[in-house]
Amino acid sequence: MTTLLLGDPSPSLRWRTAVELESATDDDDDVNAWKGEIGASPAVQWLLARLAVAAERPQTAGYLLCQLAYLGYCGPELAPAVDAIFAHQQPDGSWPLRLDGDNDQPVRKPRKEAPPGLAPSDSPRFITMQTVVPLRGIAAAGFATDPRAERAYEWLLRERLHDGSWPAGPKADLGGPGRPSLPEKDYRRLTRGDGCRSATTGAVACLALHPQRNRSDAARVGVDHLLARETRDESTLGWEVARLVGLEPAMGQITFYATFDLAFLLDLASRCGISADDRRIRDLTTWLETLRGPYGLWEHHAHPQLSRWLTFDLEASLRRLADGDWIGNEEPASFTPYKHGRRRY
Structure with a gap:
């Protein structure tokens, strides 16, 4: 292979x-x-050209750093790009809401008026993904222990919900008596938890790249939340790998990590120190082996040229499991996909 x-x-x-x-x-x-x-490969040169013009877009620059790191690039352009991302960091360690043109998506027009009975102080104060995406790129580039990055990690830990998951938007303590925080949408709600699966995935992705925090309780609890969904979606296997190598666009704000990719989940769990003896990991790896082709490769259903990258990614994750030192004790959780409305036509 x-x-x-x-x-x-x-x-x-x-x-x-x-x-x-x-x-x-x-x-x-x-x-x-x-x-x-x-460094001279067309893929890396294309990413560097985009990075050079993304200084004012921390979310875009953050994911470009993730892509460059995935391709094994560690050239001198990374440090100035990281400094440019930190230039937009807020005093509390987070990054502000999306700037105009960030994530290469059109900016939505603001609503003309707030809903009745909603005071300005009740509006969302942050979107978790606005900090998660830049921070993951900074960590992927090798700057996870920079004091400015550590401040972002501390912000991330402060914004966890009571069960150790992360909310998508409104601040965790925004509710108060008579003003509970709104529940997460069904399509990205955790199977066992109050937080957002997309936001929790992004937060765990940041923790997984830190040399110390990847084995912390926060990382472990986050992985436990993600592993609670025990569905087997072959159609989305390798989605994150496809984005990292440029075959799929990296889009979305709250929904940036909404796609449930078991290859990405295994990558995060193996980096956070889970053992191969964990029941959920054992069942997942057994299922993955049933998909392996006759030549030892995992075929990608949408991009056949991605099969070798997907195989490398899964093999690297499986080998990291040998160094795992903890096992979760969560029981299987039932999962029902969110219901679609009836078609009118």
């Missing part, structure tokens, strides 16, 4: 396969050659 990955046209995939799956060292001539080719 690794022979097929090492023969891929992408120097990024060849280099990451050699280093992460074959334990190759810098003394290897091929490894050095592939590492040198990464």
Whole structure:
């Protein structure tokens, strides 16, 4: 299987396969050659060109850093880009609501008037994703322990709900007597929890890239919430990998991580130290093995050219499970997809 990955046209995939799956060292001539080719590859050059004009868009720049890190790039352009993202950071450690043109999406027109009975102080004070996306990019670029990043992590921990999950928008303590916070929408509500699955996924993705916080209780509880949904959606397997390599657009605000991708979930769980002996992980890996092709590859249903990247991603996650040191004790939870309204025609 690794022979097929090492023969891929992408120097990024060849280099990451050699280093992460074959334990190759810098003394290897091929490894050095592939590492040198990464910076000149068209995929990396395209991302660097976009990063150069994203200084005023921290969310866009944050995900571009995630993509560059996934391709194995660690050049000198990353540090100035991280500083540009930090330039928009607020004193409490978070980032402000989306700037005009951020995430490459059109800006919605504001509502002309607020709903009756809703005071200005009752409006959402933040969107969790506005901090999660830049912070994940900063951590992916290797700056997770920067004091400014640590301040963002502390903000993220302060905004957790009582059950350890994260809300999508309104501040967790916004309710008060007679003014409860609005429940999350059905399509992104956690199976067992009050928070938003998209926001919780993004928060765990940030914690997973921190060298110390990835084994914290906050990361573990977040992973437990995500693993509570035990559906097997083959059609969305590898969605995040497709976005990281540029085959799918990275879009959405609250819904940025709404797609339930089991490959991404396994990646986060393995980085946060879960053991392969966990019942949910054991069932998931058993199911994944039933999808492996005759040559050891996992085929991507929408992008056949992504199959080697998906295989690498899953193999790396499976090998990280060997270092896991904790097991969750959650019982299986029932899950019912949200109901669609009846079609009028």
